[in-house]
Each structure stands twice: as C-alpha cells, then as structure tokens.
Amino acid sequence: xxxxxxxxxxxxxxxxxxxxxxxxxxxxxxxxxxxxxxxxxxxxxxxxxxxxxxxxxxxxxxxxxxxxxxxxxxxxxxxxxxxxxxxxxxxxxxxxxxxxxxxxxxxxxxxxxxxxxxxxxxxxxxxxxxxxxxxxxxxxxxxxxxxxxxxxxxxxxxxxxxxxxxxxxxxxxxxxxxxxxxxxxxxxxxxxxxxxxxxxxxxxxxxxxxxxxxxxxxxxxxxxxxxxxxxxxxxxxxxxxxxxxxxxxxxxxxxxxxxxxxxxxxxxxxxxxxxxxxxxxxxxxxxxxxxxxxxxx
Amino acid sequence: xxxxxxxxxxxxxxxxxxxxxxxxxxxxxxxxxxxxxxxxxxxxxxxxxxxxxxxxxxxxxxxxxxxxxxxxxxxxxxxxxxxxxxxxxxxxxxxxxxxxxxxxxxxxxxxxxxxxxxxxxxxxxxxxxxxxxxxxxxxxxxxxxxxxxxxxxxxxxxxxxxxxxxxxxxxxxxxxxxxxxxxxxxxxxxxxxxxxxxxxxxxxxxxxxxxxxxxxxxxxxxxxxxxxxxxxxxxxxxxxxxxxxxxxxxxxxxxxxxxxxxxxxxxxxxxxxxxxxxxxxxxxxxxxxxxxxxxxx
Numbered sequence: 399x400x401x402x403x404x405x406x407x408x409x410x411x412x413x414x415x416x417x418x419x420x421x422x423x424x425x426x427x428x429x430x431x432x433x434x435x436x437x438x439x440x441x442x443x444x445x446x447x448x449x450x451x452x453x454x455x456x457x458x459x460x461x462x463x464x465x466x467x468x469x470x471x472x473x474x475x476x477x478x479x480x481x482x483x484x485x486x487x488x489x490x491x492x493x494x495x496x497x498x499x500x501x502x503x504x505x506x507x508x509x510x511x512x513x514x515x516x517x518x519x520x521x522x523x524x525x526x527x528x529x530x531x532x533x534x535x536x537x538x539x540x541x542x543x544x545x546x547x548x549x550x551x552x553x554x555x556x557x558x559x560x561x562x563x564x565x566x567x568x569x570x571x572x573x574x575x576x577x578x579x580x581x582x583x584x585x586x587x588x589x590x591x592x593x594x595x596x597x598x599x600x601x602x603x604x605x606x607x608x609x610x611x612x613x614x615x616x617x618x619x620x621x622x623x624x625x626x627x628x629x630x631x632x633x634x635x636x637x638x639x640x641x642x643x644x645x646x647x648x649x650x651x652x653x654x655x656x657x658x659x660x661x662x663x664x665x666x667x668x669x670x671x672x673x674x675x676x677x678x679x680x681x682x683x684x685x686x687x688x689x690x691x692x693x694x695x
Numbered sequence: 696x697x698x699x700x701x702x703x704x705x706x707x708x709x710x711x712x713x714x715x716x717x718x719x720x721x722x723x724x725x726x727x728x729x730x731x732x733x734x735x736x737x738x739x740x741x742x743x744x745x746x747x748x749x750x751x752x753x754x755x756x757x758x759x760x761x762x763x764x765x766x767x768x769x770x771x772x773x774x775x776x777x778x779x780x781x782x783x784x785x786x787x788x789x790x791x792x793x794x795x796x797x798x799x800x801x802x803x804x805x806x807x808x809x810x811x812x813x814x815x816x817x818x819x820x821x822x823x824x825x826x827x828x829x830x831x832x833x834x835x836x837x838x839x840x841x842x843x844x845x846x847x848x849x850x851x852x853x854x855x856x857x858x859x860x861x862x863x864x865x866x867x868x869x870x871x872x873x874x875x876x877x878x879x880x881x882x883x884x885x886x887x888x889x890x891x892x893x894x895x896x897x898x899x900x901x902x903x904x905x906x907x908x909x910x911x912x913x914x915x916x917x918x919x920x921x922x923x924x925x926x927x928x929x930x931x932x933x934x935x936x937x938x939x940x941x942x943x944x945x946x947x948x949x950x951x952x953x954x955x956x957x958x959x960x961x962x963x964x965x966x967x968x969x970x971x972x973x974x975x976x977x978x979x980x981x982x983x984x985x986x987x988x989x990x991x992x
Binding site: 427431433436483487490510516518529542544545547548552553557558560562564565 | 780823824833859
C-alpha cells in the first residue's frame with residue numbers, strides 16, 4: 399500500500415467513524431427518555447467506541463458506485479445497530495457468557511439480563527425503522543434494503559452462524575464447519591453492509607453481487623485476524639475477556655498461526671479480485687482489505 | 696349481539712385462524728432446514744394453536760376499508776411472528792420465568808435459553824422481511840408498514856411496556872402505571888395490527904387513526920379480561936402457569952373483579968365509538984369487540 403493511499407484510508411476510517419458515531423447518537427432517543435433504563439441500555443453498547451467497520455463498509459460501497467453518502471448513512475447506522483444488538487446477545491450468560499466488551503463490563507452486567515435482551519431487540523427493530531424511514535432513497539430501495547437486512551440477521555445469516563457456533567462449543571470442528579460459522583456470524587453482516595451501500599447508491603445488481611463477494615471474503619478474513627489477535631490474548635489491547643473462546647475451535651488452533659495467516663492472505667486476495675471490475679475507483683476498498691490483512695487491533 | 700352476527704363472527708374467527716395457521720406454516724423454513732435446532736425452535740412457539748387475534752385484526756381492518764385479504768396476509772403473519780417472539784422473550788428466566796405456554800413447556804425449556812432467544816430474534820427479523828417482500832402492496836405501503844411495526848415493537852411500544860412491567864414487579868402500581876404497561880405490552884401490537892390492515896388496503900390516514908384507537912382500547916380490554924381469566928387460575932383452561940403474576944399488580948387486584956369488569960365495559964364502549972364512522976361495514980369489528988368483552992378463554 400503506498401503511503402498516499404494509506405493516508406487516504408486512515409482519513410476515511412477516521413472520518414467515517416466520526417460521522418457514524420455522531421449519527422448513531424442522534425438515531426436513538428436521548429438519555430432520560432421514558433422508560434430511562436432501556437434507553438440507557440441501548441445507548442450503552444451502541445455508542446461504545448468501536449471501529450464502525452460495517453457502517454464504513456456501507457459508506458465505502460456507496461462511494462464506489464458514485465452514490466451520495468447522506469443516502470447511505472441511515473443504512474450504515476442500521477447495520478451498526480444490528481451489530482451492536484448481536485454483540486449484546488452473544489455476550490449473554492446463556493450464550494458466550496462474556497464479562498468485558500470493548501474494555502467495559504458487558505451490557506447485562508450493567509443493566510441486567512432482561513433489559514440487555516430487550517435493548518438488543520429494540521436496536522434491531524430500530525434498525526428496520528431507520529431503513530424504512532430513509533427518505534433519501536426510493537421506496538423500492540428501502541424495500542430491498544429491508545429484505546437484505548432481514549436475511550443478514552436471520553437463520554440464513556448471523557443467527558444461523560451463532561446457533562452452529564453454540565452447538566459446536568466443546569466439539570471437534572473441521573475447517574468447513576468453522577468457515578460456515580464465521581461466514582455467517584461475521585460474513586453475513588459484512589455482505590449486507592456492502593449490498594446496502596450499493597442499494598443506497600442505486601447501483602446495478604452486478605455491482606451488488608461483486609461487492610457482496612468482496613465483503614464475504616473480507617468478513618471472514620476479519621474474523622480470522624480477530625482469532626490471531628485474541629491468541630495474543632491481551633485484554634488491554636482487545637478489550638475482551640482473554641481466553642473466553644478456550645472451548646471453541648478457532649482458526650488459530652485449527653490451522654496454527656502460519657496457517658491462519660495464509661488463510662487471511664488467500665481471503666484478502668480473493669476479495670481484491672472482486673474489485674477488479676471497478677478499476678481505480680476501488681482504491682479505498684482495496685486499501686481497506688489490505689488494512690484488515692495487517693490489522694493489529 | 697344478534698345470533699346472526701355472532702355466527703358471522705365465529706365463522707370469521709375460525710376461518711381467519713385457519714388461514715393464518717396455514718400461511719404461518721409456509722412463512723418459516725420447513726423442519727430439517729439447516730441448522731435444524733433453530734428452525735424447530737422458531738416453529739415451536741409460532742405454530743402453537745392460538746387465537747391469532749392480532750393477525751385476524753389485520754385481516755378485519757383490511758376488510759373494513761375494502762382491501763384485498765391476500766395483500767393483508769403477509770402483514771398479518773408478520774404481526775403474529777412479532778407476537779410469538781414477544782411471548783418467547785417474556786417467558787425467559789430473566790423475564791417472567793414461565794414454564795408453561797398454551798399448555799406446553801415454554802420454548803427455552805424445550806431448546807435452551809440461547810436458542811429460544813435467537814428464535815425470537817429471527818422471528819422478528821423474518822417479520823420485517825415478510826413486510827418488505829409483500830409484492831401485493833405498493834412499495835410505499837411496505838415502507839410505512841415497516842415503520843409501523845418498528846414503532847410497535849420498540850421502546851415506544853411493546854418493549855417499553857415490558858421494561859416498565861419488569862421494573863414494577865414487587866412494587867405498588869396505580870391504575871395509570873398499570874394502564875401504561877398494558878397499553879404498550881398489549882395495546883401497541885393491536886394498534887400496529889389495525890394500522891397494517893388499513894395500510895394493506897390502501898386506506899386513508901383518517902381511517903387508520905380511527906382503527907388504531909379502536910385497537911388500542913380493544914387491546915387494553917383484552918389484557919384486563921386476561922387478568923380476569925388468570926384470576927380464575929385454572930391452567931387447564933388458560934394453558935399458562937397459575938399465579939405466575941402473583942408479584943405483579945393486575946387489574947383484578949387493583950380494581951377488584953367488578954371494577955375490572957367495569958373497566959372492560961368502558962374500554963369496549965370506547966372502542967365501539969371509533970367504529971361509528973364506518974357504519975354497517977363495521978359489524979364484524981363490533982362483534983369482535985363484544986366477543987372480547989364476554990370472552991371466557
């Protein structure tokens with residue numbers, strides 16, 4: 399990656415994150431809205447400092463096909479809301495039973511399990527509301543976007559991955575099984591993000607398909623780099639419980655560090671291939687993929 | 696209620712329930728779809744025999760403003776999915792900790808808490824997908840319907856009611872507080888159902904407002920009759936745990952049996968008032984309200 403492109407990417411990531419943080423803050427009722435506990439709860443996880451990678455992917459996909467960023471912003475916020483909801487649910491005692499998330503106590507430690515569950519559900523409902531209320535895109539686009547998000551969340555997406563993940567805990571998993579889990583748990587929302595960005599721009603279905611495949615590979619690579627980072631296991635850096643996934647098969651314990659790194663390379667190379675038809679305009683998404691290849695947090 | 700109208704209502708309720716049961720069965724993936732446990736889970740609560748009153752309200756509201764039933768059917772199924780999801784979540788150990796629902800073990804007893812929670816979330820996502828995929832109504836109608844459902848579920852609807860209900864358990868509640876809880880926990884989805892029916896029919900916003908108010912009063916009355924039935928407390932009849940709500944303020948322990956019955960009368964009379972502009976066409980919704988007033992299960 400040339401220093402020039404790298405500088406562009408860093409600026410894009412920082413600006414995207416700032417725009418999303420600001421817009422997410424406005425997309426949920428202010429603190430104190432009745433009933434106060436649930437509004438506190440839904441802001442808690444949603445507004446933790448994060449990379450906002452999924453939201454940024456929506457914006458970048460929209461840019462790539464020459465869309466207007468304002469039109470993509472509600473879709474980007476919707477994706478971030480779904481992501482936050484999935485984190486809340488994953489952390490529940492009945493699921494991964496986590497205690498830390500982004501360096502802070504998980505939501506159910508702060509507001510109790512019932513309110514945490516309800517906060518996740520209200521974030522999901524709000525995400526669909528945001529999409530349907532996006533007056534900057536055509537009615538038809540909102541319909542398609544709602545369908546894309548529904549599939550991304552459902553049993554053929556995020557939830558399918560989480561279910562198989564929970565079932566596999568403590569069992570032997572092969573690479574296919576592990577890839578199934580993460581291409582659903584992580585990949586599905588990356589795919590939805592890319593599709594929503596193209597939809598917001600009124601892009602062609604050919605572009606939507608190519609970017610969905612870019613995102614699918616990027617998402618899986620992202621998850622494997624997550625495993626690699628977790629393996630180093632310093633909660634100061636990851637903001638998560640160290641060794642929480644001990645009973646779970648990870649790409650690192652299945653393929654070794656070198657094998658996992660090789661897999662990341664293969665996936666990133668595949669994702670870059672899907673950008674070829676876009677030529678020079680795709681430099682930002684290319685550098686985003688390179689960024690995931692090399693990320694250290 | 697004349698015997699003629701009563702016969703009409705009974706036929707409508709039976710037919711509506713059969714149509715909805717059939718359509719709901721087709722609206723979720725068949726048993727055995729991978730991953731099997733989650734598809735089993737989401738069919739479990741959704742397809743328990745029930746009154747389908749919310750779905751029937753969608754169909755009846757659509758009929759009233761001369762809409763086509765086929766156009767309303769996906770909306771009706773969406774509302775029933777949201778209702779099923781809310782039952783699953785309400786029953787969780789962290790919430791009402793129920794053991795029986797419609798005479799069967801609650802979902803989390805059958806498939807575990809994690810899968811039950813994920814089943815509820817996937818039903819919600821699927822409900823939005825159904826609405827957005829309803830090709831029998833205009834794009835704009837689907838947008839509005841998605842917004843209506845989002846509000847009905849969110850912290851200004853169902854979830855707001857459930858949060859206040861949980862917070863109030865074991866505390867003194869006055870009638871205003873109790874009405875807040877149930878006009879949200881039950882009323883919000885009744886309102887959404889009526890609005891979705893009018894939307895599916897392409898009805899006017901004036902009709903939508905009137906029917907929303909009809910439904911709001913009907914929903915609250917329905918909840919109070921629930922309390923009255925629970926008070927009799929025979930799980931053989933109610934299919935629910937007897938006395939589960941012992942720590943909760945109910946309309947019966949706040950107002951007494953006669954007071955609660957009076958409240959039901961007042962609410963049903965109010966709901967009937969909102970039907971006046973519709974004249975004779977509203978006979979079915981009128982008899983539905985009378986049916987709620989007198990229901991014994």
